Amino acid sequence: MHMAATPHKVSATGGAGSGSSTIVETLAEFARRRKSFWVVVSLATLFTAWEIAGRVPISFAFPTFLETLAALIEMALDGTLLPAYAITFQPLVIGVAVSAVLGIGLGIAMGLSDKAEWLLAPVFIVLQAAPMAALVPLVTFVYGIGLVAKTLAVIMLALPVIVLNSYKAVRHVNPSLVDMCRSFQGTRLQQISKIIIPDATPVLFAGLRLGIAAGFIGVMLAELLITPTGIGDLITYHRSIANYAHMYAAVASIIAVSTITLAALQYIEVRFLRPEKRRK
Amino acid sequence: DPMRIAFGDIATVESLHLLAALERAKEKGVDVQVTFLKSEDIAAQAVVSGQADIGIGGPYALLQKVKAPIRIFLQLSKLQFYPVVNTEFYKEWKDLNGQEVAVHSRGSGTEAIMQLMADKNGIAYSNISYVPGAEVRTGALLQGNVKATIVDSSGKRILEKEAPGKFAFLPLGEVAATDEALFANTDYLSKNQKDVEILVESILTTWREVAADPTSAVALREKYKLLPDATPDMVADIDPYFAEAAPALPLNGGGEDAAKDDFDFYTISGALEGNAADLKVEDFWDLTALNAVLAKIGTK
Amino acid sequence: MANPMPARAADQSGTATSDAIVEVRDICKRYGDIEALRGINLEFERGKLTTLLGPSGCGKTTLLKIIAGLVPATSGQIRINGKVVTGPGPERAFVFQDFALMPWATVLRNVGFGLELKGVPQAERHRIAKHYIGEVGLSGFEEKYPHELSGGMRQRVGIARAFSVNADVLLLDEPFSAVDEQNRRKFQEDLLQLVEKERKTFLFVTHSIEEAVYVSDRIVLLSPRPGRVSQIIEPNIDRSAAPDVIRRDKGYLDVVEEIWQGLRQYAE
Amino acid sequence: MANPMPARAADQSGTATSDAIVEVRDICKRYGDIEALRGINLEFERGKLTTLLGPSGCGKTTLLKIIAGLVPATSGQIRINGKVVTGPGPERAFVFQDFALMPWATVLRNVGFGLELKGVPQAERHRIAKHYIGEVGLSGFEEKYPHELSGGMRQRVGIARAFSVNADVLLLDEPFSAVDEQNRRKFQEDLLQLVEKERKTFLFVTHSIEEAVYVSDRIVLLSPRPGRVSQIIEPNIDRSAAPDVIRRDKGYLDVVEEIWQGLRQYAE
């Protein structure tokens, strides 16, 4: 969202540059103040390179940037994009929600109990390091091809990340805060609810963000490996009928959507969860 | 230059005869290089973008849409699929009215067959879901995740073996349409006429050999040391598969007749747009190589 | 250091037992292979400020945490008001070297946290917390977060929190080590006023000899690991005098020198 | 503080110019909107130890870094031996508060690093480095890595490194602030011996009034931001006396008290 708003800011400030200084100086001044200036510059560079490569063309299957943009707008307007996202987001949201509840629960349990740590930590360490993509096709054997299977694929990728981060969050809670709570005779429950969880929240949330990133990877794998639905279907279908611009538009849109989602989450995190970071 | 072939599947016993034919083409001096890709559409994409010279698949929809001049030049197989239902729920075509069925992918032959049969039987499905991979649909049937779908011959055999009587195969009228074909850029075809002819000839002669004696597939595997690490289970599957597939092998490489059949079939399925009668063979096929080879080895 | 029965402890023991609020009996502590404390016997008088002083790693923090009930002793007993304790209790409050403030809570909530854990209703809690926030000179900062305060102010929050639970014994582990020198000096003077006013028992750990002598009624010197009591010193300084008078008092300077001579052998 | 021409500076200026090795002329420094230093004029005599003292944030570090040539001044000049300098030079060496040791290098390499940068051959380098390692009392630690040393030992490595390049002026920014109190005291005594022996010019920044008075020939008090020279004090203490004699010297105590009275208004 904020990306879309940037070009306005550029033109507004660029135009209002003081008369005495050159355009270059105005731009340089602006670049120093606004990070978004560089966002625009790097986006523009990439899009121009893409357009040129598409016009050359490097391949019949490589559309230009403008064609892709047109395809994206077309899909957005003719009502294929939104329903596709609705379908893609189903397993994603359910999977991430399940992973969040389960993962934070397990992670906290592992952080609090040595036995749970011994039993579970190695499993999740292995799962996180392992190429889970190989296992996604197996899911179909048990859970078939529907929502359940895709949700499971999302969980397979998101859960280990969330579990390990939650576990780390709890293990890294400031020990003197815990001692402080104990010294005021806080019960174990108070310790967990009033100290451990609040102190771990920023890391828990960061873990959640990584989990969502993994979930996006999971849902794309599921839609490309299990059955094509949602955005995965747009990609495979348009590829099968040689509508490469549409295919690229679908690919680019999912990457953009995931990036914006993660950026928004980070913003929320800093805005609401970190009083110490808020006023900077 | 090597002849780069993009195959949208992995090598299994079902493609043994093709692998053998490619070996023969190699013997005759064509430097064949096969790349196995995830799916047919990636193989098609490879040909369109020039990453591969020859693709394997059924790319009618693509041929109609794509800007690149791609043509089919040989039919490899005809659709051989078996609509199947779980007898707990359905018994015949009529029962599928208003129900969900699973097919391979959008615009695929499997979808076309199911659509054709729905039209013939005057029914309509509530939803068509796409489940790529006949073996996945077979597994899904056995697991009970899918109640009505369409499988290939090895899927049929697995279903008959694993759960005899649990599934019913629905009757299918005469379906004559291309399942897999070879296609390439016209530019490539005209520039490499000789190599292409050798390839076509190798395939047709191999096809005829296997059709005459299905058990020769096993011999071919041994001769060319194909699929060296196939498990005993897989090897045991070779004979029954070819016994069933041999009679349906296209021995004359399809050509104009096959193209006409395909137009009928794929316009119904929706993969091709427009009227079957208006479609022109030369927009989809390049018959030069095939005709030259048939002139040499005769038709059957 | 080799002398387990300290020089000046004798003239002390008689009175100490009479009104000892904290008694440390034969405390030993091992961390795995490391022997941190060996056979510590001490008594802390009610209403007095006692300082533990010793070279780095001698077990000062360990001893303080054992008394607080935060770390279990390997052997030995801690008695508070004559009763053996094994864990933290309401009669003791700890002030942490790194402040141990909750970064997500305001000063008001941080100060009232001990009461919050005890289930004191909010209104009451805020009243008490505000009182002690004023006491340590932080009125007006109630709604600030810890990251908005300087080191010295943060430590005052920690002290206000300890006061607000109305414990008899305050345990302070190097409370001024994260505060800069000049503020530290100011803080020492303020602490003396608080000690005067609140009439609590203070147990204080520090590395600074001047600080120890300046604020303490009694100084316990510990020997290097394994920590043992090597000497007990009572500065006997007239605290009613002005700070600059105290700091140039001969007795004060003598005690500083005496302690320094005892400790300098352990410096690198 | 409001008095820019310091009280005692007058009786000083006459001699100072005669043998000033470092001259600070009208130095001003702004960081964006923040004015850190305003119109600093100072002279530092050869062979003397001068301390900069002042409340936190008054620009002590900034001034020291400007003299070192690490930070450019907004206006004004620095002259070393009468010559204007604009960057770091071989006649000045800096000792950092956080030691600035390379964690991947041994003590020997760290101490010899200044020489290594000058291209001194290895054998020569090691000889010099070893000499100064001995000088600061670290013989036997040549092959250790910084993380194997205590804070005090690390700072000694930093000082040995500064000595080994044979600079005339040593600039020390709170060199002992990361060292614990007791070791710090020891270190101050050792430093006095080094000053005596090496006959270099020292510029020293500290927060500790006692430390400043104890080690300095001259103390420059800076006022809070924007930093200006508010007072110059010469303790005039007889450094040949024993440490404990110095620390109870009346002159010493008077100066400490005087400075404290000047600075306490800036404490929180």
Next chain:
Amino acid sequence: MKLFGIKIPMMTSLLFWALVWEVVGRMDVIFLIPPMSAIVSAGFDLVATNSWQNASLVTLRSFVVGMALAIGVGVPLGIAMGRFKIVDNIFGLWVNMFVSAPLSALVPVLMILFGLGETTVVVTVFLFAVWIIVLDARAGVMQVPPSLIEMGRCYGASRLTIFTKIILLSALPEILAGIRIGLIRGVKGVVIGQILVSIIGYGELFELYSRSFDMERFWALTIILFAAAMLLSAGVELFEKRIEYYAGAR
């Protein structure tokens, strides 16, 4: 965890889970889970086959080339971003975006740009691994203590000397940490590249075994791959520890 006063190493719980697996496998609950013992013996057969050896070779080759590229490009780019604001401004957006983007969606597109077969897999490995390497190298360079650089300036070091003798060495632990995570991501990349586009190497074997329901081999292959990923990262971690030791606790 401690049991009867004896400290039990954490990773031993994997043995416990293997045992659970064996029991579940023996009970024949589901064809997907054959007994662990059967998987292990299938694993021994597997490594003897030609197709496994070839697949390993292909996979390893793609992986090594991809990783070499990722390190060769990622480390210098990260260092440049850490040193030069302008480079940071230009690449920052992309690096931060791609480090957590669903790159799996991008893989089908890569083929058009990089051809069939191994090249695409190599590029996939590169794309999966490079971003985190860049970010960590950048972080490593940015967190070089400023006093260390000032120290270099103070003793008359040139910019180049400061860079080679101080910044690079100081950033080494972070760079290595980035490479370790990059390696793990690279393993994921090689598998995703192999099963999403060109079915070669392990991707082909996975596809083959899962299609023929050869679960013993499927799991054997999975375990080999997982073990390889774990070993790789453990190897770098070991190396990292040595550096950490020599770089001190930071």
